[in-house]
Every structure is written in structure tokens, then in C-alpha cells.
Amino acid sequence: MEIQHEGDETQGRYFTGVEGAEREAELTWRKNGNVRHATHTFVPAEARGKGVAAKLVKAxxxxxxxxxxxxxxxxxxxxxxxxxxxxxSGLRA
Structure with a gap:
């Protein structure tokens, strides 16, 4: 599973495709100064319980x-x- 990242200076997301799902797994963020606010994590039902959300956070x-x-x-x-x-804790805003 490859975690990809896209975005600009103000917002973005980490994401990966999920086999058999219409929607990608993703973690969205928005920037405020030197802080990225992790605003939402979504994993399709087909991939829940398989560590996908943790991989997004690790990225x-x-x-x-x-x-x-x-x-x-x-x-x-x-x-x-x-x-x-x-x-x-040192990475937490």
C-alpha cells in the first residue's frame, strides 16, 4: 500500500486507494502557521481494521x-x- 500526499501551502491530504472501494482512504489537514491541523480521517469499510488509518498518520x-x-x-x-x-508528544501542537 502506497500512501500519497497532495496539497498546497494551506491544506492537503494523505491518501491511498482501497481495492473494491469507490472512495480512497484519506487524512485531511489544513495549515495554520507551523502547525498542520489533522482535520479528518476516513477509511472505507472494505479496509477498516487493517491499519490503513495508522499508515496515513505515520506518513x-x-x-x-x-x-x-x-x-x-x-x-x-x-x-x-x-x-x-x-x-x-514533541510533534504535537
Whole structure:
């Protein structure tokens, strides 16, 4: 599974296709200063429970480490991911 990213300076998304689903899995974000607000995570029913949402979050985390931005977990899934991984507190806005 390849996680892709698209966007501009103000908003974007991490996404991947899901076999058998009409809609892609995605994590959307919007930028405010040096913070990317993770606003929504969606995974089609065909791929739920397979770790797809975690892979989307991990892609955002990798970019945060590389590009130096913080993540505001406005979405409930991203919030729970940060709670389960307290070692990521340095990336949290």
C-alpha cells in the first residue's frame, strides 16, 4: 500500500486507494502557521481494521519530522493515535 500526499501551502491530504472501494482512504489537514491541523480521517469499510488509518498518520508524522512542522490532532483518530504513542508528544501542537 502506497500512501500519497497532495496539497498546497494551506491544506492537503494523505491518501491511498482501497481495492473494491469507490472512495480512497484519506487524512485531511489544513495549515495554520507551523502547525498542520489533522482535520479528518476516513477509511472505507472494505479496509477498516487493517491499519490503513495508522499508515496515513505515520506518513504525516514522517513529514512533520522531515519538514519541521507540528501536528494538531483535531480529528478523533489522530488524537487517539497520539494518546497511544506518548513518545510523539514533541510533534504535537
Amino acid at each position: 504525516m508524522i514522517a513529514d512533520a519530522r522531515e519538514d519541521g512542522f507540528k501536528i494538531a490532532p483535531d480529528c478523533s483518530y489522530v488524537e487517539s493515535y497520539f494518546r497511544r504513542n506518548p513518545d510523539l
